[in-house]
Amino acid sequence: MKIQRTTYLSLGTNQGNKLENLQNAINIIADKVGSIQKISSVYKTGSWGFDGDDFFNICLKATTYHQPEKLINVLLSIETELGRKRNDSLEYSSRNIDIDILLYDNEIIFSKNLIVPHSKMLERKFVLVPLVEIASNVIHPIEKKTLTICLQNCTDSSEVLITNCPLERPIPITEKYNYIAIEGNIGAGKTSLSNMMSEEFNAKLVLERFADNPFLPKFYEDKERYALPLEMSFLADRYQQLTDDLAQFDLFKNFIISDYYIFKSLIFAQVTLQKEEYQLYRKMFDLMYKEITKPDLYIYLYQNTERLLENIKKRGRKYEQNIEISYLKSIHNGYKNFINTEKNLNILIIDVSDLDFVKNRIDYKYILNKIKFY
CATH class of the missing domain: 3.40.50.300 (P-loop containing nucleotide triphosphate hydrolases)
Incomplete structure (x- = not known):
């Protein structure tokens, strides 16, 4: 019997039709990753780590049969399918879509291609605010604290504004x-x-x-x-x-x-x-x-x-x-x-x-x- 695993993903975009970018990514994730259980509100935030247009950010909860290494490869292919072009620079830049794995059940993973929980998630309010909306009582596997407490302890002072932009959850x-x-x-x-x-x-x-x-x-x-x-x-x-x-x-x-x-x-x-x-x-x-x-x-x-x-x-x-x-x-x-x-x-x-x-x-x-x- 295949076992479903729960993963939390962060999605961001600051190019083109940002709401459409998010909805397109949601639809393909539902098709290629697994059932989407929850989607946060859309949050508007300033660019983080570089000068650029404002971002739309969300988090979502999904169930998947993919193992972590397979999952990250699927997500990278979805980014490519949606037109993201990566370069070798380590600097932050504008992008039409960015998809990160934040959590994968309660696993702790350190591999060449994947670190879970995401190494920067606790430093970023644009990640934690939408994540807490849909997973307030989930325990961070390393910190051993709820995400709500993690958000309260976050030192990021950037502004994260909730919007009324609608997104549709694909019904499995x-x-x-x-x-x-x-x-x-x-x-x-x-x-x-x-x-x-x-x-x-x-x-x-x-x-x-x-x-x-x-x-x-x-x-x-x-x-x-x-x-x-x-x-x-x-x-x-x-x-x-x-x-x-x-x-x-x-x-x-x-x-x-x-x-x-x-x-x-x-x-x-x-x-x-x-x-x-x-x-x-x-x-x-x-x-x-x-x-x-x-x-x-x-x-x-x-x-x-x-x-x-x-x-x-x-x-x-x-x-x-x-x-x-x-x-x-x-x-x-x-x-x-x-x-x-x-x-x-x-x-x-x-x-x-x-x-x-x-x-x-x-x-x-x-x-x-x-x-x-x-």
């Missing part, structure tokens, strides 16, 4: 949603995406137990004979699994990702069952559906039929290799009808036909941003 996916269900046609990539997101966000993962269903290989050999026992067994298993797994959140994981939703049972049953069988099946389904927890977000991954067939062939399940195009289209039409008529779910459709989110990090981040900003 784990705050927006407790339970996400990801669905799609056979071979759409729902299980791959569920696994990746579970790893990304340290979420509890609920995967459909299709591999243990003894009727599945038989169904692909003789659909008419095995359709009803297959769909009934799937329904019972999905109901039991979702009931058990969603009854209470994991002690350490309050975010759940599932690669299916129980309505999938009805969609496949509509395609595979005869009329009389379906009517019986529907009665059972309706009883169970009332008891199932609804996801906060239902994601449908759309893949065109050609890509579905490629993915099915690539993953190599023997009993899937003779799936017909007409069957895949029928399943898609079932999902389409469900999406168009279901009024009680928060539904997001993502077309992944031209994406390879498993191998391409940019494609994966594109999907995450679709979810984050939905």
Whole structure:
């Protein structure tokens, strides 16, 4: 299990559109570092250590999976991405963005590339004032005093003025949603995406137990004979699994990702069952559906039929290799009808036909941003 660490960062800018510089940095930090928990007010201060335009300064609290040395490299790359040009001079100068690590949990780090706590933070009111706003009771690892006391002891006499300039905190996916269900046609990539997101966000993962269903290989050999026992067994298993797994959140994981939703049972049953069988099946389904927890977000991954067939062939399940195009289209039409008529779910459709989110990090981040900003 990946462990999240808490870090406090200082951001400053005195060039160009200073508020925009800060917001752009915040957005990229949220994308590349981790979830931003708190952002201080924007403070206006004079340039420190040189003559230049006034600075806008803030501090923020973030959680991250990055280790300290990785984190500093990510932050340096963000500065470069935002247009900062560094030189070899040791003198202070104007800059469009400056990002420093102030604290990293309660660790004390002395390495070639990083010193934590920041060696100058206790000497600078433009750092301590916004930091105390969001972390007043945090203990400085070396001084063994709260940051509030550290601020009171600070000898810096420079003026630090609070502004009313607004900044927006990006809301992380784990705050927006407790339970996400990801669905799609056979071979759409729902299980791959569920696994990746579970790893990304340290979420509890609920995967459909299709591999243990003894009727599945038989169904692909003789659909008419095995359709009803297959769909009934799937329904019972999905109901039991979702009931058990969603009854209470994991002690350490309050975010759940599932690669299916129980309505999938009805969609496949509509395609595979005869009329009389379906009517019986529907009665059972309706009883169970009332008891199932609804996801906060239902994601449908759309893949065109050609890509579905490629993915099915690539993953190599023997009993899937003779799936017909007409069957895949029928399943898609079932999902389409469900999406168009279901009024009680928060539904997001993502077309992944031209994406390879498993191998391409940019494609994966594109999907995450679709979810984050939905």
